[in-house]
Amino acid sequence: MVFVEFKDLTKSYNGQPIFKKVRGTLEEGNCMVITGPNGSGKTTLLKILAGLIRPSSGEVRIKVNDHWLKGEERNDYLGFVSPDIFLYDELTASENLCFFAKVRGLPVYEEKCRQLLEKVQLKRWSNSLTGTFSTGMKQRLKFAFALLHDPYLLLLDEPGSNLDDEGRGLLGEMVNQQKKRGAVILSTNDSSEVALYGDQVLRLDPEGWGSS
Amino acid sequence: MVTRSSGWILKVGALLNKDFKGEFRTRHALNSFLMFALTTLIIVSFSLGPYYLDAVIHAALIWIILFFSAMAGLARSFVKEEEKGTAYALRLSTVPEIIYLGKFTFNLLLLLLVAAIVIPFYLFFLSPPLGNPFLLFLTVFLGCLGLSATTTILAAIVSKASVKGNLLPVLAFPVLLPLLITAINGTQMALEGSPLREATSEMQVLLSFSVIMVTLSLLLFNYVWEDG
Numbered sequence: 295m296v297f298v299e300f301k302d303l304t305k306s307y308n309g310q311p312i313f314k315k316v317r318g319t320l321e322e323g324n325c326m327v328i329t330g331p332n333g334s335g336k337t338t339l340l341k342i343l344a345g346l347i348r349p350s351s352g353e354v355r356i357k358v359n360d361h362w363l364k365g366e367e368r369n370d371y372l373g374f375v376s377p378d379i380f381l382y383d384e385l386t387a388s389e390n391l392c393f394f395a396k397v398r399g400l401p402v403y404e405e406k407c408r409q410l411l412e413k414v415q416l417k418r419w420s421n422s423l424t425g426t427f428s429t430g431m432k433q434r435l436k437f438a439f440a441l442l443h444d445p446y447l448l449l450l451d452e453p454g455s456n457l458d459d460e461g462r463g464l465l466g467e468m469v470n471q472q473k474k475r476g477a478v479i480l481s482t483n484d485s486s487e488v489a490l491y492g493d494q495v496l497r498l499d500p501e502g503w504g505s506s
Numbered sequence: 507m508v509t510r511s512s513g514w515i516l517k518v519g520a521l522l523n524k525d526f527k528g529e530f531r532t533r534h535a536l537n538s539f540l541m542f543a544l545t546t547l548i549i550v551s552f553s554l555g556p557y558y559l560d561a562v563i564h565a566a567l568i569w570i571i572l573f574f575s576a577m578a579g580l581a582r583s584f585v586k587e588e589e590k591g592t593a594y595a596l597r598l599s600t601v602p603e604i605i606y607l608g609k610f611t612f613n614l615l616l617l618l619l620v621a622a623i624v625i626p627f628y629l630f631f632l633s634p635p636l637g638n639p640f641l642l643f644l645t646v647f648l649g650c651l652g653l654s655a656t657t658t659i660l661a662a663i664v665s666k667a668s669v670k671g672n673l674l675p676v677l678a679f680p681v682l683l684p685l686l687i688t689a690i691n692g693t694q695m696a697l698e699g700s701p702l703r704e705a706t707s708e709m710q711v712l713l714s715f716s717v718i719m720v721t722l723s724l725l726l727f728n729y730v731w732e733d734g
Contacts, residue, residue: 346594348732366601374598380591384528396520397600399513439595 296322296358296371296446296476298343303352305338312338315352318496325469325478325491330498336481337376339498340451343479344374358446370398373440375433376451383425387416387435390424395442403442410438414464429456437468446476453480454487466490514607517600521608522615525583534586535616539579543624546571551631564634565693568625569686572646572653575620577675580657583609584665593665597731606658606727610720613661614654621646637699644702645692648712652685655719662730685715 298320305312312335320326328336341347343354345368356363358371381390388407395403411417414434419427424435433456440448453465469491472478480491488495529535550567559567587593596605625646629636636642657678664673692708702709 344598346597369598369600372598374594376594378591379594379598381595382524382528382592383590384531385524389524389527393520393524394595394599397517397524397596397604399517399600 300354303349306350324493326494327492328481328496334498372447373445374449375436375440388420414438448472448478450480517604518608525612535579535582539575539620542578543575561697562694565690580613581661581674584661588665602728602731610658617650638696642696649689651716659723
């Protein structure tokens with residue numbers, strides 16, 4: 295079981311606030327959509343939830359199976375897809391997934407990597423260098439990277455960008471499957487995605503105040 | 507969620523394997539290393555070849571070449587992770603200590619490879635006396651250990667800076683000064699043929715320096731690696 299709570303999150307860069315006092319909770323089986331205009335801090339908020347950057351104030355708490363996660367424990371339970379996360383261009387798709395599985399310490403990974411490449415429809419290119427992939431193919435590989443360890447919480451930052459219709463279908467299927475396993479937090483500006491996935495909607499307005 | 511094993515050696519090995527695979531496909535660091543080392547070696551051999559040089563001068567020249575070669579190549583280990591945007595994927599996948607140990611081992615092996623190429627060429631071109639080859643090997647190994655341990659943590663700091671290019675030698679030089687002076691002394695003694703027992707204190711300093719740097723780096727790396 296997964297439960298996410300963030301309280302009074304504020305982030306400033308060089309004294310300039312990005313957002314202030316953002317709060318929310320998310321329970322298992324739900325998808326929270328974070329929306330707002332460009333520069334409202336959607337990506338920054340997701341990075342804070344993933345533990346990649348620290349908030350200026352406020353806190354994020356994630357509970358898995360009645361255990362509050364501490365520090366890097368969080369990495370074992372969440373998957374993150376973001377335009378700011380890149381995989382290794384000099385490795386093939388399969389090598390990328392196997393590397394991240396090994397470095398995570400997953401005991402059995404080869405079959406899992408094969409299944410994920412098939413799921414994101416990249417099996418045909420599993421031995422091609424990632425550097426030769428189109429932006430959409432790289433996005434699909436990022437989905438596989440995020441799902442490698444079967445995370446309870448999936449964070450998706452603008453996941454529909456650069457995807458074709460088939461890719462968007464894959465995204466919908468992924469979000470629905472993830473809701474059965476845990477929860478999803480997704481950021482988007484696309485109103486159709488807000489309507490489609492948003493069990494809960496968090497709007498970051500230009501003044502930087504989050505409201506559910 | 508899948509159960510995971512926590513074997514540090516396997517994880518460090520995976521990182522090392524990834525870095526070597528990437529390096530041998532792109533050859534960024536190795537090319538920088540070797541181009542710098544061989545160019546300097548050729549300039550030194552042309553300009554100083556006809557003259558008789560003391561063992562201390564030879565020792566200093568060997569370490570100048572190794573130090574600047576390390577500065578030219580080792581900064582890439584972290585800079586490329588930040589520049590190519592792969593640092594976040596690594597941060598999400600493993601603990602900082604694994605990343606430090608993986609990068610340190612990669613840098614050490616790369617530096618030893620460069621030393622294994624540069625030193626035989628130096629001995630061939632400049633023909634210094636080689637009284638105690640084992641002591642020379644030990645000094646170079648321990649010197650490279652300290653050099654890579656220090657350069658790895660400093661490269662992680664430099665990778666966060668906006669001006670990455672020339673910052674590493676400036677930051678590294680004061681920290682590495684005790685190591686370089688001791689390594690030059692040890693190399694001088696090796697060239698002069700001193701027995702190992704006479705160089706015990708130099709070897710102890712080199713080993714202690716490396717142990718201190720690795721320990722400090724493991725303690726501090728978390729803060730360096732995290733974004734603000």
